[in-house]
Amino acid sequence: MGKIRITMIFLRKFMLSTVLLVVLTISVSGCSVFMAAKQPEKKDISLLKEGVSRAVLISEFGAPVISEYKNDKRFEIFKFVQGYSTGAKAGRAFFHGAASVATLGLWELVGTPAEITFNGDEMAFQVSYDENDLVDEVKLITKE
Structure with missing residues (x-):
């Protein structure tokens, strides 16, 4: 009688663990595929050089986060995620x-956190322009 009770307890715990694992696997199924496809686009940072027009920079990197004049010279900061x-x-x-198909969905337990972690690098550049709104200096802004 005691062995049957121990076996029943074991089976209940095993079934509960299995059901929880299946529910977890199904709930995250496909997330890493979607997240990988929706990562940010790669920006063309080779445009950040002397002689490039302000309009070209805005079309590639979007509106600057800061735009100001100092001593009759325009300075702007562009901040973006390099994808x-x-x-x-x-x-x-x-x-x-x-990997999800090959592991019957278990890969999602690794793939989804990986895609959350590897989602591009934040970058920021300070750009100054000449009187014709052409780049005359670019500085990489780093976190220190």
């Missing part, structure tokens, strides 16, 4: 999809 190329994002999404 990934389309090919890199597609490759990551494909890998996550294949």
Whole structure:
């Protein structure tokens, strides 16, 4: 009688653990694929050089977070998340999809946190312009 009771308790715990694992796996299923595909786009930082027009920078990086004049000279700060190329994002999404299928969804327990962690790098640049709104100096702003 005692062995049957111990077996029943074990089976209940095993069933509960299995159900929880299945529910968790289903709830995060496909997240890493979606997250990889929705990572930020790669910005062309080679445009941050002397002689490039202000309009070109705004079209690539968006509106500056700060724009001000000092001594009749325009200074702006562009802040953005440097993302990934389309090919890199597609490759990551494909890998996550294949890994999820191969592991019956268990890969999502690793893939989703990985995509949360690797979501681009924050970057900031200070740009100054000449009288024709062409870049005359660029400085990388770093966190110290």
